[in-house]
Amino acid sequence: MDCDKCGGAAVTHIAYSGLHLCEGCFSESVETRVRQRVREDGLLDESATPENPDTWVVGLSGGKDSVVLTRVLHDTFQEDSRVELVGLTIHEGIEGYRDASVEACRELVADLGLKHELVAYEEEFGVRMDDVATEDPEGMAPCAYCGVFRRDVLERYAEQLDADKLLTGHNLDDEAQTALMNFLEGDPAQIAKHFDASLGSFDDREAQETFVPRAKPLRDIPEKEVALYAHLNDLPAHITECPHASEAYRGEIADLLRELEENHPGTRHSIMAGYEQLAEAAADSLRGGADDLGDCDRCGAPTDRDVCRKCYLVDAVGGDVPAR
Structure with a gap:
């Protein structure tokens, strides 16, 4: 089959658009959509200058999504000194899983010449996810602990790195799953939080002095297209599911959406x-x-409780609460 844009040999068929695309046209399509999302979401501060650039911290896990996001943003802004990219990698303490993805992160940032920070749960909270998953004092899925810990680390280190934006590699499938879950759970408050956290315009978001604004520039790109882009462009992505992944409900929603x-x-x-x-x-x-929002009595983080969720869970698993 020929590419519908240039006539070359097609490597994929995009069912929702009907297009057959070759390797080059497919990659260009992904990059164009990411750049359009960056523009539409107003990520680049118009007041940014080479002397005072916009600092974008990218949550870089080493998986396909964050690796593709980092590569596309680097290629887009490498000649624009108004933007500084910083990779932030979190090591959760999962034997035989995170070490390989950390190496992928190191390989990518070395190739692109980006600043890179590596943070470990063990150093931050005194716990490893392998131990948390085994002990499970709250009777929850491991992802429930890990998600709270990860959000805290991303937020704290984005602040320490003086970030203007915090970017994550959530793709279209991730976002559609979350949207459907929020709707089916009948939780308008969670839907509102989801919008304020990463879907709204930066000009409209509140609490920007309290939280580093977040964005998801890959949210228009389906998961399979992200994976294909990583493969075609020979990116060092570590594509393996976490051994503790056990979000059964999200898995059902993912199957339904597929x-x-x-x-x-x-x-x-x-x-x-x-x-x-x-x-x-x-x-x-x-x-x-x-x-x-008030301040957490333990760590000082913004929260609507006396003790934030992160401090509660860190105490439950016998860890140490880091100062904010």
Whole structure:
């Protein structure tokens, strides 16, 4: 099959657009959509200068999504001194899993010449996820602990690195799954938080002096296209599922969306288009803002509780709470 754009040999068929694309046209398509999202979300501060650049910290796990995001952003802004990229990698303490992805991160940042920070749960909290998953004092899935710890580390180190933006590699499948889960769980407050955290315009977001603004520039790109881009461009991505991954409900939602997308191409895009409008309305209605947040009694982090969720869980697993 020939490429519909240039006539070369096609390497993929994009069902929701109907296009057959060759390697070069496919890669260009991914890059164009990421750059368009960067523009539409208003990531680049117009006041940024080479002397005072916008610092973007990228949550770099070494998986396909974060590696592709880092590569596309680097290629886009390598000649633009108004943007400084910093990779932030978290080692959760999972034997035989994270070490390989950390090496992928090191290889990528060395190749691109980027600043890189590596942070470990063991150093931050005195715990390793292997031990947390085994002991499980709260009777939760390991992902529930890990997600709370990861968000805390990303936020704290983004602040320490003086980040203007914190970017993560969530793709279209990730976002559509979250959207559908939030809707099916009937949780408008969570939908509002999801919008404020990473879907709204930076000009409209509140609490920016309290939290480093987040963005997801890959959120228009399906997971399979991210993986294909990484493969075609020979990127050092570590593509292996975490051995503790056990989000059964998300897995069911992922299977449902895959079937819907196969039978009705474009379903994920339609879900997100409608969801973002609903999420914005929910945020406008339910948003409390930074004024409703106090300081955690243990670590000083912003929270609507006396003790934040991270400190509660760190205590539960016998770790140490880091000072903020």
